[in-house]
Amino acid sequence: MDGVTAIDSYVRELDRRLHGPRRRKADMIVEVRDGLRDAADAVRAESGVSPAEAERQAVEEFGPVPAVAPDFQTELAVTQAWRTAWVFAIALPLVMAVTTLMWRAGSTGVAPSPGYRDLARATDVFLIAASVGFAVLLLALHWFARRSASPVLIVRVVGAAAVATVLAMMGSGLFLTMGAPTGGTSLWGALVGGLPTLPGYALLLYLGARCLRLTRPRGPGAGRPSRRPAPVPSA
Incomplete structure (x- = not known):
């Protein structure tokens, strides 16, 4: 033809x-x-x-394409949220483990201040809670997608939680670096010292932002997520 x-x-x-x-x-x-x-x-x-x-x-x-595109767009958004939640659920405990090992390896025996110790503990608790939270969101995606409820809201929650988690990690890392008991540094020094971690943070931030972008209203020429259930992607 x-x-x-x-x-x-x-x-x-x-x-x-x-x-x-x-x-x-x-x-x-x-x-x-x-x-x-x-x-x-x-x-x-x-x-x-x-x-x-x-x-x-x-x-x-x-x-017609305008009628069928929303259902396909919903499935794509769910797939993105599924992958994002998986990455965060696995990556956050690894981040905590790596930072703990780095801290122990570089320790000189100088006792940190109470405020510094509290911030470090709060950061660890936050990472654990966030990892569990993303695991719960994975279950929520399963639940919503297998019932009559739309998973679009959960996709947005995954995206917002991912962005907020990355920003919190970056902020905590700056404060911990600036107030390190072995010799703190300025904000500029902390920013420069954190450059090696920037690609990882950028990737995590991108995953969260993409979840939000895939569920936002678009122009008349683009697909918008529907409110119908979508299939749950496999891990």
Whole structure:
């Protein structure tokens, strides 16, 4: 079949409107294209119409892109939230373990001040609580997606919690570095010293911000998450 077919045009428009994890989005597009081609083949076998007409009928039966895109967008948003929650649930305990080992390795026996000790303990408690919280959000994604409730709110909560957690970690790290008992440093010194950790923080911040971006209202040419349940992605 020469030129752009009805299925090709439909799939391109759907691809343009959807935003989210690339691999899952690519899988969706392939599934839609294959499903439409199978439907067109069935129409041809049943009615004997031309290939172009069979594709047109298959596309029409599947539904207009503005009507089907929200459900696909919801699934993409849930996939992003699922991955983000998993990363945070696993990464936060690792961050606490690594910082504890670094602290012990660099300790000179100088006793920290009570305020410094309280902040360090509060940071550890926060990391543990946040890790548990993200694990709970994973369960919430399961619960919402398997029932009649929309998971979009949980996706937004995951995104907001991720952004807030990263900002809290960065702030705590600056204060702990500036007030280190072995010799504190200025704010500028703490910022420069924290440059090696910036890529990791940037990645975590990006994951949270993307959850929020995928659920925000878009223009008329883009998909918006629907309020329908979405499948739960696998770990």
